[in-house]
Amino acid sequence: MIFALAPANSSSASTLFSDVGTTHRAQAEIYYLLDGGITGGISATKFGTDQLVTREQAAALIGRSLGLNGEKRATDFPDVSTNNFASGYIQQMVDKGIISGFKDGSFGPKQTLTRGQMAVLISRAYNYGATSTAAATNALMEKGISLGMEDGSFGEDLTIKRADFAVFLARGINASFRKDANVTFSREMFVNVNDLNFRQGPSTDFPSMGKLNNGDKVEYAYTIGQWSYVRANGQTGFLHNAYLQLTKPDTTTPPPTPTPVPTEKPLDELVVIIDPGHGGTDPGGTGNGFVEKNVVLNVARHMNSYFQATPLKPKMTRTGDYFITLDYRTEFAAREKGDVFVSLHTNALNGSANGQETFYYAKTASTNPNVAQSRALAIYLQARMQEAWDLSNRGVNPFGYGNLHVLRENTMPAALIEMGFIDSPKDIEYIKLESQRKLxxxxLYLGVLDYYYHYKGREDVLPLYNITGDSPSKRLH
Ligand SMILES: [Zn+2]
Incomplete structure (x- = not known):
């Protein structure tokens, strides 16, 4: 139980942000960046389209697009503390010569970014070779990343709203967003592994569009971070540089094994954090003679057992009936290098409500950028819970109220499930039974597999369904 007043909601809502919707001019670009974990919203329901972009936000957004390690750290600047959400990105971008501070030694993290500064950042980050603001703004206009102002100028001293920055950034990353896709596929290259995911953007967080195999020819245009923007089979998208080469590989002998993959962990390195809610002096909700902390520990142990039969590594935040803090749970997850986080709860509302619900956290502007991933994880968990127990569907909800520490403070895709109401006469018929808890x-095990299979495009999880005689769900996200 976190609390029980969540509105019933469709689990397949097509939009997250009320200020973006389906018609906003920057809708496609914002959701593209969201899918890739590059941006989040400013609240559970708002992207903050009209807010001005600050220098720290710009550093985090561009840094994520380059796949930089955003782990917080000490910086060169007295006004950027280690605790600043963007400290890791700011320092890495400084080290790479992409961003710099002011003459007085400060960085000005809360200062708004100008269009000219943005042009310089994008030009340096994506290697356009411009050495002045004028050259950078020209490069952006030539490439169709900026169309300039109505008077033909670039407006380099003007500030930028978050929606417009999203458009510039998406166009910089992926030329298919440019008005005149002014990009040349100048070089022939070859894939040197099998089963290589062809992704919509330059990280494994972006959805896969399909697979390419050893010896497949692609046409190369440019590089973003460690990824190449290429055309293959009539589609444009991204491949990791490690799997591209200039000469055609020998296809008569087996290709080198695609593991270890630098950007996509092998199955036996994927860590699933299983978080049974409450414990010890914190019983959680009670009802019908049952106590939440015991029920969720029992279900968590079953979930853990299913994962133990696979190469994946399950890690439980608590393994017995003792109290742990919310901070401990997220710190444990980070220390164990979790790849997904699932928190298990039962709900309660004086016996007056029933059904199943899954939460994720969409307000992640400064902390967890994994909004789209968390949402997809939540959708697949909720669908499997519905399949397992015949209870009403309260839907998948971005957690926009209250304090949901374990979702908000996490640095990995995270969802919190409420498997049913412990004080409901209907739901307890499932909750009370050992056989149903095992189901x-x-x-929850299958929901995590579905997330990896459908969202992350990982076909290597397919054999794991066979262990329990199951098969993947429909694609739902
Ligand atoms: Zn709870």
Whole structure:
């Protein structure tokens, strides 16, 4: 139980942000960056389209697009503390010569970014070779990344709204967003592994569009971070540089094995954090003679057992009936290098409500950027819970109220499930039974597999469904 007043909601809502919707001019670009974990919203329901972009936000957004390590650290600047959400990106961008501070030694993290500064940042980050603001603004206009102002100028001293910055950034990353896709595929290259994911953007957080194989020819245009923008089979997208070469590989002998993959962990390095809510002096919700902390520990142990039969590594935040803090849970997850985080709860509302619900956290402007991933994880968990127990569907909801520490403070895709109401006469018929708890543990296991299979495009999880005689869900996200 976190609390029980969440509105019932469709689990397949097509939009997250009320200020973006389906018609906003920057809608495609904002959701593209969201899918790739490059941006989040300013609240559970708002992207903040009209807010001005600050220098720290710009550093984080561009740094994520380059795949830089955003781990917080000490910086060269007295006005950027280690605790600043963007400290890792700011220092890395400084070290790479992409961004710099002011003459007085400060960085000005809260200062708004000008269009001229943005042009310089994008030009340096994506290697356009411009050495002045004028050259950078020209490069952006020539490439169709900026169309300039109505008077033909670039407006280099003007500030930028978040929606417009999203458009510039998406166009810089992926030329298919440019008005005149002014990009040349100048070089022939070859894929040197099998089963290589062809992704929509330059990280494994972006969805896969399909697979390419050893010896496949692609046409190369440019590089973003460690990824190449290429055309293959009539589609444009991104491949990791490690799997591209200039000469055609020998296809008569087996290709080198695609593991270890630098950007996509092998299955036996994927860590699933299983977080049974409450414990010890914190019983959680109670009802019908049952106590939440015991129920969720039991289900978590079943979920853990299913993962133990696979190469994936399950890690439980608590393994017995003792109290742990919310901080401990997220710190444990970070220390164990979790790849997904699932928190298990039962709900309660004086016996007056029933059903299943899954939460994720969409307000991640300065902390967890994994909004789209968390949402997809939540969708697949909720669908499997519905399949397991015949209870009403309260939907998948961005957690926009209250304090949901374990979702907000996490640095990995995270979801919190409420498997049913412990004080409901209907739901307790499932909650009370050991056999049903085992089914729920399996449902949560399968939901995580569905997330990896459908969202991350990982076909290497397919054999794991066979262990329990199951198969992947429909694609739902
Ligand atoms: Zn709870």
């Amino acid at each position: 729920m543990g399996k449902a």
